[in-house]
Amino acid sequence: MEFLRPATWSEALGAKAELPGALPLQGGTDVMVEINFDERRPEALLDLTRIRELAEWDMTDGRLRVGAAVPYTRLITELGASLPGLAQASRTVGSPQIRNRGTVGGNLGAASPAGDGHPPLLAAGAVIEAESAARGVRMIPVAEFFTGVKRNALAPDELIRAFWTAPASGPQYFAKIGTRNAMVIAVCSFAIALHPAERRVGTGLGSAAPTPRRAPAAEEFISRELDWDGRGPLRESTARRFGELVAGAASPIDDVRGTGDYRRHALSVMARRTLTWAWNDHTTALTGKEAS
Amino acid sequence: MRVNVTVNGSHEVVDEVWEGESLLYMLRERMGLPGSKNACEQGECGSCTVYLDGVPACACLVAAGQVGGRDVRTVEGLAEGPPGDERLDPVQEAFLETGAVQCGFCTPGLIVQAHDLIGRNPAPTDAEIREALAGNLCRCTGYEKILDAVRLAAERTAAAS
Numbered sequence: 110m111e112f113l114r115p116a117t118w119s120e121a122l123g124a125k126a127e128l129p130g131a132l133p134l135q136g137g138t139d140v141m142v143e144i145n146f147d148e149r150r151p152e153a154l155l156d157l158t159r160i161r162e163l164a165e166w167d168m169t170d171g172r173l174r175v176g177a178a179v180p181y182t183r184l185i186t187e188l189g190a191s192l193p194g195l196a197q198a199s200r201t202v203g204s205p206q207i208r209n210r211g212t213v214g215g216n217l218g219a220a221s222p223a224g225d226g227h228p229p230l231l232a233a234g235a236v237i238e239a240e241s242a243a244r245g246v247r248m249i250p251v252a253e254f255f256t257g258v259k260r261n262a263l264a265p266d267e268l269i270r271a272f273w274t275a276p277a278s279g280p281q282y283f284a285k286i287g288t289r290n291a292m293v294i295a296v297c298s299f300a301i302a303l304h305p306a307e308r309r310v311g312t313g314l315g316s317a318a319p320t321p322r323r324a325p326a327a328e329e330f331i332s333r334e335l336d337w338d339g340r341g342p343l344r345e346s347t348a349r350r351f352g353e354l355v356a357g358a359a360s361p362i363d364d365v366r367g368t369g370d371y372r373r374h375a376l377s378v379m380a381r382r383t384l385t386w387a388w389n390d391h392t393t394a395l396t397g398k399e400a401s
Numbered sequence: 402m403r404v405n406v407t408v409n410g411s412h413e414v415v416d417e418v419w420e421g422e423s424l425l426y427m428l429r430e431r432m433g434l435p436g437s438k439n440a441c442e443q444g445e446c447g448s449c450t451v452y453l454d455g456v457p458a459c460a461c462l463v464a465a466g467q468v469g470g471r472d473v474r475t476v477e478g479l480a481e482g483p484p485g486d487e488r489l490d491p492v493q494e495a496f497l498e499t500g501a502v503q504c505g506f507c508t509p510g511l512i513v514q515a516h517d518l519i520g521r522n523p524a525p526t527d528a529e530i531r532e533a534l535a536g537n538l539c540r541c542t543g544y545e546k547i548l549d550a551v552r553l554a555a556e557r558t559a560a561a562s
Binding site: 110111112114134136137138141142144145146150153154156158182203204205206207209210290291292 | 402419420421423442443444445447450456457458459461462463464466467469514532533535536537
């Protein structure tokens with residue numbers, strides 16, 4: 110095994126082009142587990158932690174560009190107000206030590222169906238900035254990024270540079286089922302984002318299908334049903350129907366963490382509850398409010 | 402490969418490090434620093450918690466090659482004073498006094514994590530203590546005396562400052 114330590118982004122892209130089998134390494138919270146347990150022996154590790162700009166974020170033309178290596182801890186402390194759904198999801202990742210090291214870039218690279226960062230990115234409509242030395246930058250909508258269990262749309266010579274998303278323009282929530290409050294891989298998870306200016310609701314499902322995915326029929330239904338102008342109350346039957354449509358978008362498996370039936374049921378409950386919280390916030394004009 | 406790293410204030414050069422090796426292995430097996438404990442090797446237990454550039458991390462999930470040029474502080478680096486005449490950190494003292502140590506295996510990780518908490522938040526609430534220690538498992542104490550220790554260390558740190 111080789112250990113590559115590029116000092117710059119262009120060096121990293123060059124190294125990945127030369128050695129496509131090199132495994133990018135950032136916080137190590139996935140990669141090092143596989144190495145410690147002898148489950149993976151890549152031809153090289155490509156350590157990206159020396160590339161300073163990967164751990165930075167900024168705002169360009171009203172959109173946030175968040176470097177792939179910004180750890181969860183900083184997403185919570187620095188971006189909690191502008192990305193409340195992602196911040197809520199970040200709080201549920203592992204433990205403080207894991208959140209200090211783990212990153213959304215690593216989450217996307219691993220592309221686990223259970224990754225906590227994915228549902229809020231789907232609900233927000235984020236776009237992934239990938240780059241290769243040969244072809245330059247490629248922008249990939251997050252809904253097209255996940256291609257299979259632990260598979261993503263990256264070419265072998267590409268690296269994840271950042272994700273782009275607008276700061277929340279409405280309430281966002283994330284909910285996750287697990288056995289305790291820390292160190293939990295989601296049994297299933299759900300994210301919702303209200304986009305009032307577009308009269309649209311975004312969704313993201315985790316641990317509910319081979320890949321993280323949206324619930325398009327549920328999004329269309331609720332975007333149409335909500336009283337955007339009058340900010341009228343949400344009918345219980347509407348919230349319940351939304352939950353059913355979210356559950357219908359899942360294709361969960363039975364495994365050690367839960368059965369498919371349980372996951373579908375839990376998704377419908379989480380969808381109904383998070384929609385209710387989000388609509389309450391919207392109607393009381395506490396947009397972008399974060400749950401603690 | 403060779404790794405140049407500062408550990409507990411001392412600059413070290415470590416040779417023949419395997420490319421897939423963890424920081425934890427390098428500390429324990431190559432540098433004579435067995436304070437950080439090796440248990441789960443997957444970030445679940447927190448027993449190997451160390452400071453990396455001032456931020457707590459599980460040493461089992463950091464590749465040794467990633468710490469080149471960086472600053473590591475282990476539980477061995479918390480006491481102050483010359484070798485043989487060290488003065489324990491208030492967090493260490495509090496763990497001893499309150500009986501927060503039974504088998505002791507989880508203790509180094511808990512002490513580093515509690516040390517970080519009190520450094521950032523000198524008057525943590527019980528909820529904040531529990532949240533900060535959520536990634537550190539103890540199978541002996543039931544955690545109550547660990548909470549006592551952190552409260553005591555926080556009180557003393559606040560009183561001393």
